[in-house]
Amino acid sequence: MIYNEEYETMPREALEAIQLRRLQSVVARVYSTVPFYQKRFDEAGLKPDHIRSLDDLRKLPFTYKDNLRDNYPFGMFTVPMDNVVRIHASSGTTGKPTVVGYTARDIQTWSELMARTLMAGGATKGDMIHNAYGYGLFTGGLGFHYGAEKLGASVIPISGGNTKRQVMIMKDFAPTILTCTPSYALMIGEVAEEMGINFRELHFKAGIFGAEPWSEQMREEIEKKLNLKAMDIYGLSEIIGPGVSVECIEAQNGLHIFEDHFIPEIIDPDTEEVLPYNTPGELVFTTITKEAFPVIRYRTRDISILHPEPCRCGRTMVRMGRVRGRSDDMLIIRGVNVFPSQIESVIMEFDGIEPHYQLVVEREGRLDTLTVMVEVNERIFSDEVKNMQAMEQSLEKNIKEMLGVAAQVKLVEPKSIQRTEGKAVRVMDKREI
Amino acid sequence: MKVEQISIFLENKAGRLAEVTGILGKADINIRALSLADTSDFGILRLIVNDHEKAKKVLKERGFTVGRTEVVAVEVDDRPGGLNRILQILFDGGINVEYMYAFVQQSGQNAVLIFRFDNADSAVEVLGRNGVTVIEGEKLYAM
Numbered sequence: 001m002i003y004n005e006e007y008e009t010m011p012r013e014a015l016e017a018i019q020l021r022r023l024q025s026v027v028a029r030v031y032s033t034v035p036f037y038q039k040r041f042d043e044a045g046l047k048p049d050h051i052r053s054l055d056d057l058r059k060l061p062f063t064y065k066d067n068l069r070d071n072y073p074f075g076m077f078t079v080p081m082d083n084v085v086r087i088h089a090s091s092g093t094t095g096k097p098t099v100v101g102y103t104a105r106d107i108q109t110w111s112e113l114m115a116r117t118l119m120a121g122g123a124t125k126g127d128m129i130h131n132a133y134g135y136g137l138f139t140g141g142l143g144f145h146y147g148a149e150k151l152g153a154s155v156i157p158i159s160g161g162n163t164k165r166q167v168m169i170m171k172d173f174a175p176t177i178l179t180c181t182p183s184y185a186l187m188i189g190e191v192a193e194e195m196g197i198n199f200r201e202l203h204f205k206a207g208i209f210g211a212e213p214w215s216e217q218m219r220e221e222i223e224k225k226l227n228l229k230a231m232d233i234y235g236l237s238e239i240i241g242p243g244v245s246v247e248c249i250e251a252q253n254g255l256h257i258f259e260d261h262f263i264p265e266i267i268d269p270d271t272e273e274v275l276p277y278n279t280p281g282e283l284v285f286t287t288i289t290k291e292a293f294p295v296i297r298y299r300t301r302d303i304s305i306l307h308p309e310p311c312r313c314g315r316t317m318v319r320m321g322r323v324r325g326r327s328d329d330m331l332i333i334r335g336v337n338v339f340p341s342q343i344e345s346v347i348m349e350f351d352g353i354e355p356h357y358q359l360v361v362e363r364e365g366r367l368d369t370l371t372v373m374v375e376v377n378e379r380i381f382s383d384e385v386k387n388m389q390a391m392e393q394s395l396e397k398n399i400k401e402m403l404g405v406a407a408q409v410k411l412v413e414p415k416s417i418q419r420t421e422g423k424a425v426r427v428m429d430k431r432e433i
Numbered sequence: 434m435k436v437e438q439i440s441i442f443l444e445n446k447a448g449r450l451a452e453v454t455g456i457l458g459k460a461d462i463n464i465r466a467l468s469l470a471d472t473s474d475f476g477i478l479r480l481i482v483n484d485h486e487k488a489k490k491v492l493k494e495r496g497f498t499v500g501r502t503e504v505v506a507v508e509v510d511d512r513p514g515g516l517n518r519i520l521q522i523l524f525d526g527g528i529n530v531e532y533m534y535a536f537v538q539q540s541g542q543n544a545v546l547i548f549r550f551d552n553a554d555s556a557v558e559v560l561g562r563n564g565v566t567v568i569e570g571e572k573l574y575a576m
Contacts (some may be wrong), residue, residue: 376442376475376498383440383479383502383549384531385470410474413444415496 003119003151004112007260008315015316018260020054022288027051027060030294033078036071037296057263057286058274062297065098068238073099079292089137090237090337097137100237101292107146109289113243113258114147120256120313121231122206122249123177125152130170130204132180132188133211134335135159139241140211144179147243153177160184163191170202178207181335182214182222182230187366189225204228206249210235210242211335212368213323219252232322238298239285245320251311254319261289264318265297266306269327280305282327283320301328329427331361333368336405340426343372343407346398350391352379358417363431370407372399375414435503435553436570437485442498443476453478453492460491465576466547468534479534481506481547483574504549505556506568511537511544519546519565526559528552538576545573 002008010018028048030037040061041047050056068076073096077084085104089097102110123129129148133140141159148155156175158166166188169175178185185207192199204226210233222230234255235242244262245255257264266281267274275281283300287293305321331338340359347353356375361368374395382388388411395409443449450469457464463483470477481504482488489499509515516535523530531549538545545568550556560567 378498378500381440381442381498381500383438383477383500385472385477388475388477389472411442412475413442413449413496414498416444 001119001122001124002314003116008116008256008258008317010260010316012316015259016054019263019288022260023054023057023263023286024048024051026286026288026290026294027296029078030296034076036067036076054263057265057297060286060296062272062284062299063295064299065238065301068098069096072096074101076295077101077292078294079103084292086142087137088139088142088237088241090139098238100139100241103291106240106291106293109261110143110240110243111146111150113240113261114143115150116147116258117208117233117243117246118144118147118151118153118177120246120248120315121177121208121233122229123148123151123153127177128154128156128173128175129177129179130156130158130166130173130175132158132160132166132178132184133242138335139235139237140181140335143235143241143243144208163188164195167192167195167197170204171197174203176203176205178204178226178228180207180209181211182209182218183212183334183363183366183368185209185222185226185230186218189222190366199225199227202227206231208233208246212332213325215322234302234320234323236300236302238295238300239287240290244285248311248313248315250313254307254311254321256311256313256315256317256319257306259317262287264306264320266304267299269299269301269303277306277308277318280321280324283323301326301330303327331359331370331427331429333361333370333405336403338370338403338405342403343399346402347372347374347395349398350380350395352377356414356417358426358428360428361431368431370405372407372409373412373417374409375417376411377414435557436481436506436547436568436573438502438504438547438549439480439482439485439489439492440500440502441478441480441492442500443478445471445474445476450476450478452495453497456491456495457482457488460487462488462491465573466534466536466545468532468547470532481573485574502549503553504547505553505560506570506573507546507548507560508543508566508568509546511542515544516546519560522559522563522565523548523556526555526563528556528559545576 031048083103084101086102089099131144135141206229208231219230231247233246235244245257247255263286265284269282283302283304302323303325304323307319358373360371392409399407465481467480492499529551533548535546
C-alpha cells in the first residue's frame with residue numbers, strides 16, 4: 001500500500017524536476033538567512049543562481065556535525081523563533097546536543113512522511129500502533145506519533161520502558177503494528193515469554209524498527225519470535241528524524257528514500273568525492289523542503305549504498321542499503337548516540353585521572369551495555385575500597401547525566417589498556433550485529 | 434608511633450597477586466603482614482614489609498600503582514577478649530576505624546593489630562592514655 005501514490009511512484013524525470021526547483025529554493029533561502037551558509041558559499045565563490053541543474057549540487061560545500069555545534073543552539077535556523085513550533089535535540093560530540101527546529105509546515109511534512117513510512121511498513125487507517133519509541137527530545141516517539149495520527153490509525157503513545165506493562169497492554173488492547181528499536185523489540189519478546197504470553201496469541205502483523213544498527217539475522221529472530229514482518233527505518237534528527245527512508249513490506253529489500261524531500265548522495269568519506277550508484281560510501285543528505293532547519297549536503301557519517309533499480313512495490317524512489325557502519329567513532333548504544341569524546345570530557349573533569357580509558361560495548365542478552373575502563377594512577381589511588389568505589393560511582397553518575405545512557409565504570413591497572421603506536425584503543429565494540 | 438603501609442591496586446585477574454609476591458621475593462623483601470580487600474572488579478593489597486621504600490620502588494618499576502599510608506600497630510594479649518578491649522577503648526574515645534587486620538607473632542605470646550584510622554594522631558593518644566602498647570614502625574619491620 002502506498003500513502004502518496006502521486007509522489008512515491010512519480011516518474012524519475014518529473015521527480016528530478018521537482019527536486020531541482022526545491023533545491024534552488026532552499027539554497028536561496030539558506031544563503032539569505034543563515035550567516036554560516038552565506039559565508040561558506042561566498043568562500044566557494046558560489047551564488048544561489050549557480051545551481052542550474054541537480055548536478056550543480058556537488059558544487060556546494062558540505063555541512064558537518066561540528067558546524068551545527070558551532071552554531072548551537074539556534075544559529076542554523078532560517079526562521080525567527082516565532083515561526084518555530086517544535087524543538088528536538090540529539091547528542092552532539094562534546095556534550096552540547098544538536099538542536100533542530102520545525103515550523104508548523106515542517107511538522108506537516110514530517111507527519112506526511114511518517115504516514116508514508118507507516119503505510120510502507122504495512123499499516124493502514126484501521127490499525128492500532130503500539131509506539132514504544134521514546135517520547136521527548138528524541139525524535140522517535142513524536143515522529144511516529146504524528147505519522148500515525150496523520151494516517152488515521154489509533155496510536156498508543158506508550159514510549160519506552162516498563163516492559164511488563166507494555167506486554168499487558170499488547171494483550172488487552174490488541175495493537176497490530178509495533179514501533180520501537182530492534183533491541184527493545186527482542187526484549188519485549190523475552191519479557192512476554194517470561195510472562196507466559198505467546199506472540200502468536202497477539203495481533204501484530206508488522207513492526208517498524210530503527211534508531212540503531214541491526215542485521216538480517218536480527219530481523220529473522222524478531223520476525224520469528226514476535227510473529228510479525230519487521231521493516232527497517234532510517235532517519236536522523238539533523239535531517240528530520242525518522243521518516244527519511246523505510247523498507248516496504250512488499251520487498252523488505254532496501255529503504256526507500258523520500259526523494260521529493262531529501263536528496264541523497266554517497267561519497268568517499270576521505271576524499272569527499274561523489275560515488276556512483278551501487279557503490280558503498282558515506283550518506284550525504286540535502287533537505288529540500290524543510291523550513292526551520294534545512295541542511296545542505298549534511299555528512300551523516302553513516303555508511304550505506306544507493307540502489308536505483310525499480311522496486312516491485314511500485315515506488316520509484318531510490319533505495320538505500322541497511323546502514324553498515326560509521327565513518328567516525330560514534331557509537332549507538334540503546335538508541336543513544338555516544339561519542340568517545342563526550343566520555344573523555346567527563347573523565348577528564350575528574351581531578352587526577354589521566355586520559356587512559358577505553359569504552360567496551362557489549363550486547364548482554366538483548367541490551368547494549370557500556371563499560372568504561374579507566375586506568376588507576378597514584379593520584380587517584382586510595383588504600384580504602386570505599387574511596388575507590390565512590391570514585392567509580394561518581395563517574396558513572398556523571399556519564400549518565402551527560403549522555404543519558406548508563407555505563408559501568410571499571411578501574412583497571414595502569415598500562416593495561418591496549419595501545420597501538422602509543423595511542424590507546426578507545427573503543428572496543430564487541431556487539432555482534 | 435606510626436607504621437608505613439604500602440597498598441597496591443590489583444585487577445581481579447588470575448596471577449596478579451602471585452606477581453606481586455614474586456617481585457617482592459626476588460628483591461629480598463620480607464612481608465610482615467598483609468590484607469587484601471576486594472570487590473568484584475578490583476582488589477587493594479595492603480602490606481607491611483621490612484623495607485617499604487625498596488618495595489615501593491621495585492613494584493612501581495614493574496608498573497604497579499602503589500600508595501603509601503600511615504597505620505597504627507597495636508600489641509594485644511593473644512587471648513579471648515584481647516581485641517574487644519582495644520575496640521572498646523577506641524569506641525569510647527570516639528575513634529573511627531577505617532579498616533584493620535591482625536597477625537600473631539612468632540613467639541605466640543601477643544597478637545599485633547594493624548589499624549587504619551581517619552585520625553591516627555588522636556587514636557594513638559587515646560590508646561596510649563589507656564595503657565595500650567603501640568608498636569614503633571622500626572620494631573615491627575624487624576620482627
